[in-house]
Amino acid sequence: MSRFLRSLALSVVLSLSAWSSALAQEAGGTLNLIVQPEPPTLNVGVNRLGPTTYVGNKIYEGLLTYSADLKPVPRLAESWTVSDDGLVYTFNLRRNVKWHDGQAFTAKDVVFSFEKFLPALQARSRLNLAEVKEIAAPDDHTVVFTLKAPFPAFIFVHNTAVLPAHLYEGVTDFRNAEANTKFVGTGPFKFAEWNKGSFIHLVKNPDYWGDGKPYLDDIFFHVIPDANSRAIAFETGQVDVLRAGDVENFDIRRLAELDGVELTEAGWEVLQPVGYIHLNNRHKPLDDVRVRQAIAHAIDRQFIIDTIFAGFGHETNGPLSRLSRFKDTAAETKYEYDPAKANALLDEAGLKPDANGVRFAVKLVPLPYGELWQRQAEYTREALAAVGIKVELVAADVPGWFKRLTSFDYDLGQNFVYTTADPAVGISYAYTTVEGDNAGTTGGNVNGYSNPEVDRLLVEAGHENDAEKRKALYSQAQKIISAEVPLIWTHDIVFPTLYRGKVRNLITTGFGTDENFADVWLAK
Amino acid sequence: MDRIGFLTGRAARAIVILLGVIVLNFVLLRLAPGDPASVLAGDQGAADAAFVEELRHDLGLDRSIPEQLWVYARSLAQLDFGQSYREQRPVVDIVAERLPATLLLTLTAFGFALAAGIALGSTAARHAGSLLDTILTGISVMFFAMPLFWIGLMAILFFSVWLDWLPSYGMATVGAGHSGLSHVADIALHLLLPALTLGLFYMAIYMRVTRASVLDVLDRDFVSTARAKGLKPGLIWRRHVLRNALLPIITFASLQAGHLIGGSILIETVFAWPGIGRLAFDALMQRDYNLLLAIFFITSAIVVAINLVADILYVAADPRIKLGA
C-alpha cells in the first residue's frame, strides 16, 4: 500500500472515531473498579504485569492503540507512514499534548523511551530494539524508526507507554530511579492517591488532548484480595466492573443473571489468551511425538471448557488463537477426545502398562492462579490415569511454578499465555529453540521444543514484508507445530467482563479494559 | 531480679529474635524455589536468561549465600531492613503504611476478647455446674471450633449481603470523602465484623482459661480462710479471687499476642483489611524477603512489647512479685 493510501485509510479511521464520539455522552461521575492483585507500581514502563497495565494504561499512553479488528488507532501519534520496503516507520506526534506535570510532550520523550528506558527494564523491548537500526527525531513532533530488515510486526509494538524524558535527566540506573514512582503520564487520568492495601484513586486530567475527554471525573480501583468478597462487592454495587479472574467463571454465570448486569466477551483481540498444558519435550518419554499426541487425545478438552470454565472458551489445536489474523485451522491436526487412540499410540511408542495399569509416571505443576486451574489439574490427573499415565500434582506458588517451568524442572505444567496480535512479537518465542536450561520466562519455549525447520519459518515469516507470503509461512509453521504437539492447547480462552449497565463505552478497542478509558461514561 | 537484670533479659530476648530473623533469612534464601529476580522477570513479560541474570546481579542475588547473609546481618545491625525488591523502596516505609490497620484490628479484637473472655469466664466459674455455666462453656467451645475464615465468610453473607447492615470489605468506604468524626464512625463500622470475628475466637480461649483459673483460686486455702473470717463474698471475690485468677490470664494472653497477629492474615484476606498480615502473604508470594523479614521482626517486637506490658500489669496485680521474677 502506498504512503498516500495509508494516510487516506487513517483519515477514514479518524473521522469514524469522531463520529462515534458524537453520540450523547454524559460527563461526570465516578467509576469503581477492582484491581487484583494489588500491583507493585503503576508505572507501565517498569512493570508489565496485568494489574499494573490495567491501572497504568489510564495514566500512560503509547503512540498507538489497536482496534478490535487489529487496525492501528492514533494515540500520541496523530498519523504515521510506513515506507513501501517496510523499513522506515514515521510517526507524526500530536502537538497539544502535555505531561501531567505541565511539561510539553515531544519526540525527545519517544526516543528516550524506546532507546533507553524500556530496553533497560523490559526484555521484550530489547528484542524489538534489536530490529531497529536507528531512531531519529528530525523535529519535536516527528519520530522516524529505521529497521535493519522488514519487520511487519513492528506496527504492533507501539502501544508501549512513552515515559517523560525530562524526569530522568542524568539518571543512569533506571530500575531504581526515583522518578519511577511519580507516575507522570500523558493519559486521560492523573494519579491522585494510593492507599496501599485499600484503593488507588485516579482523577480526570483536565488538560487531556482529546476534546471533551475523559468523561469520568475519577476512577477508584478497589483492592480486595478474596474472590468471594470481590463477587459481593460487585453484587452490592460497590464496584461497577468485574474482569475475568476477579471471580471464578461459575460465579460469572451467576452474577451475569443479576438485574442490570451486562456480560461481554470482547476486548481480548490484542492479547489473544490461550490455555496450555506444557509438555517437557526434553524429558522422556515426552520427547516422543506419539506420546504427546496420545496425551492430546486422552484429555477431553470440551469437558475442560464446559464444566471447569463454565462454557467460556473454544477448542483449539494449534499455537494461534482464533482471534489471530494468521490462524489457519486447515493446517492444523485435529485432536479429538479419543482414549482408545491414545492407548494405541502409547502402545505403539512401546510404553506397556505394568501390573497396576501404569505405563509411566509424570509430575504436573498446576498454574497457581485460582481454583479453576487447580480443578483442571485434578481433571487432567484423572483423564491421564485412564490411559495409564500416572500423574502426580506438584503444588507450587507463583514463584515456584515460574522457576520450575523456566528451568525445565517439570514434566507437565499448566499455563496460559497471551499469544498477542502478531506472532513475531509474541508467540514465536514459545516455539523457537532455546539453548541451555533457562527459558527466561513462562511465555517462552519452556517445552524445550526444537525443530530447525520451525525456527527458520518463524524468523522468515517475522521478516517477510509481503502479507500473503507471510501468511503462507505461518501456515506452514502451524502445520508442523500442530502435528508435533510440543504442548497441549487446552482451550482458546474467553475472558468475560461483567459490568453494570450504566457503564457505557467500556470496551472500545482490542485492548478491552486495559484501554485508557477516555471514552467511558456513566449513564445517569 | 533487679531492674537492670530485667532489662538485660529483655535485650537478650530482642537479640535472640534478631538472630532468629537472620536464620530465617538464610533458610528462605536456601530453600525457596524461585527468587525475587525470577518473579520480577515474570513481571517484565518476555524475559530471556541473560535478562534474569542481569536482574539477579542488580539485586545482589548472584553473590554467595554467606555473602548475602553477611550483607543482610550488617545492615540489620544498624536496624536497616533494606529495600523491597518489588516496590524499590525501604521496607520500613511499606510496613509503616500498613501497621496501623493491623494494630487497630488486633488490639480491638484482643481487648474485646480479653474483656468478654474474663467476664464470661468468671461468671461461668462463679456458677460452676449450673445451666448458665453449661451454656457459656458451650458457646465458647463453639466459637473455638470453627475456622476463622469460615466465621468471617458467614458473617459477611449474613450482615452485609442479606441484612445489608455492615460493609463487607475494606477499612473505610472508598471514595466517600468522610472526614473528622464521620470518618472515625466509618472506620468503626468497617472494623466491627473483622474485629468481632477475630475476637470471638480468642474470647472463647480466654474464657476457658479464666474459668479454670478462677476455679483453681476458689479452691485455695486463703479463700477458705477469708470465707471463714466472714468476709463479704463480694469483697472476697474482688480482693482475693479475681486478682489472683487474673495473673495466669495475663501471662497466657500476652503469650498469645503473636498468634493473634498471625491469625490476622486470614481475617485481613477475607475482609480486605489493609494490614500487614495480608502484606506478609503478598511478600511471601513475591519472594520479597526483605519485606517479609521486616514484618517478622516488627510484629515480634510488638509481641515483646505486649509481654512487657503484661509483666508490668503482673506486678501491679500482685505487689509481692518483682519484675522479671
Added chain:
Amino acid sequence: MAGPREILSRNPGAAVGTALLAAILFLAVFADLLYPGDPWRMATRPNLPPFSPGYLLGTDMLGRDLAAGIAHGARVTLLIAVAVTGLAVAFGVAVGAVAGYFGGRVDDVAMRFTEFFQTIPSFLLTVVIVAIVAPSLTSIILAIALVSWPQIARLVRAEVLSLASKDFVSAARVGGLSTPRIIWSHVLPNVLSPVIVAASLMTATVILIESGISFLGLGNRAFVSWGYLLGTGRTAFRVNWWLSTIPGVAIFLTVLSLNLVGDGLNDWLNPRSSGRSKRG
C-alpha cells in the same frame, strides 16, 4: 480418682464428645470400605445437591462424590492432626523436661529458644515454611509442629520445676539414679496428665491451622483433606453451598468433640481443678 465411666456419666459433654470422636475415627478407619476407590474419581454428574440418589452429600463441579471426600478426608485430616501433636508433644516434653530439671543456664537457653517461637507470629511462620518447601504431607506436618511445641515445653517445664524439689525426686537422686533415668521414670510420669489434656486440645487446633493453610491456597492436591474441601468449596459457596458447608461442619464437629474429650480427660486426670477445663 474417679473411673472413666463415672466421669462420663457426670460429664455428659465428654460422653457426647467421645461418641462423636468414635464415629469420626470409624469413618477414617473404614473409609476404604465405605467408599472404596479413589475419592478424586469423577463418579457421576457434576454439582449434584445433597441427598441425590447414591450421593448422600452431593457432588462437586467435577462430579466427585463429596461423601467419599469427607470419609477419606477424615483420614488425612486426623493423620495430620495426630502426627503434629505427636511430634510437638515429643519435642515439647523433651525441651521442657530438660529445662525444668537442670535449670540455670540450660533453662535460660531452652526458654529463649522457646520464647522465640512463641514471639514470632506462628501462623505466618507456618505459612512461610509450607510455601517455600512446597506443600506436601510432610512439610505441612513439620511446619505446624514447629510452632506448636512451645506450649507443651512451657507446661512441662513448669510442672517439672515444681516436681524437681519434691522428696521422691531428691530421694532418687540420692539413691544414685542417673539423670535420664530420674527424668524418665520419676519426673515424666507425673507430668503426663496435663500433657495429655493439652495434646487433645492441640489436635483440635492443628485441624484449624491446616484448614487455614488450604484457605490461603497452599494446600496439597495429592490428598483430600477437610481443609482442602473447605478451602476449595468456599469460592463456590454462592453456587453450591454444600461443598464448603459440609466439610466445615465436619471440622466443627471434630474440633468440638476433641475439646469435649479434652475437658473430660482433664476432669478425670486432674480432679483437683474441680472445673472441666484448663488450658495453657
